[in-house]
């Protein structure tokens with residue numbers, strides 16, 4: 001995939017055609033009974049009264065964040081995702097680009113995004129925009145997929161899926177390679193946590209096989225190839241029983257320091 005690939009067009013079409021697919025997978029992706037959505041929401045102080053969920057999709061994190069006395073704004077580019085979010089919960093669902101937020105400087109207590117940092121690019125511009133809208137003392141927390149801490153056994157299943165797809169899932173932005181730490185330099189934000197957790201999605205039926213393969217960004221893979229992979233995975237489940245797909249997630253928390 002070379003530089004000129006139209007990621008904006010790919011993402012717009014993907015989310016137009018499959019709104020909510022990310023939530024359908026991540027809401028069943030579990031570690032110790034909790035989802036990556038809950039893990040992300042826990043990074044926000046109960047005292048935060050105005051919280052923004054960037055690239056909110058169908059609104060899963062915004063719903064986790066809802067509490068008495070707090071306003072949560074869900075912001076996304078895709079109308080279809082926002083429509084689903086509005087169906088699932090009353091709330092403030094706003095169509096906007098995360099790189100040009102319709103919010104005043106230093107107006108927000110906390111910003112979160114689940115998977116937003118791997119699609120909103122460049123990451124540094126996103127950090128700069130988040131730093132602009134955060135109040136001093138405010139926090140930006142995000143979750144994103146990562147390679148570690150998967151074990152060889154966990155990786156075996158993912159590698160077999162990738163082998164059938166003949167392509168790895170891709171994102172517009174780097175996940176591990178350049179790292180978020182470099183992108184933070186000079187933005188005024190300071191890292192306070194970088195944690196990793198292993199989650200599992202259980203594929204127990206042909207419908208689950210279809211769901212997990214449909215949720216992957218695979219710009220280089222034909223639908224015929226996806227279909228064959230779904231069939232292979234569904235047959236494996238039918239013959240051997242449920243298949244656990246491991247998904248490692250990273251939670252990064254950064255602070256905009258309070259003024260002295």
Ligand SMILES: C[S@@+](CC[C@H](N)C(=O)[O-])C[C@H]1O[C@@H](n2cnc3c(N)ncnc32)[C@H](O)[C@@H]1O
Pocket residue numbers: 011015022023026054055056057058059060075076077078081096097098099113114115116119120121
């Ligand atoms: C991987 S999905 C994550 C959705 C949701 N946060 C979740 O985890 O279920 C990425 C989302 O980012 C949105 N998106 C992509 N580029 C964006 C941008 N520049 N500004 C706002 N949202 C964007 C897409 O429309 C999509 O809903």
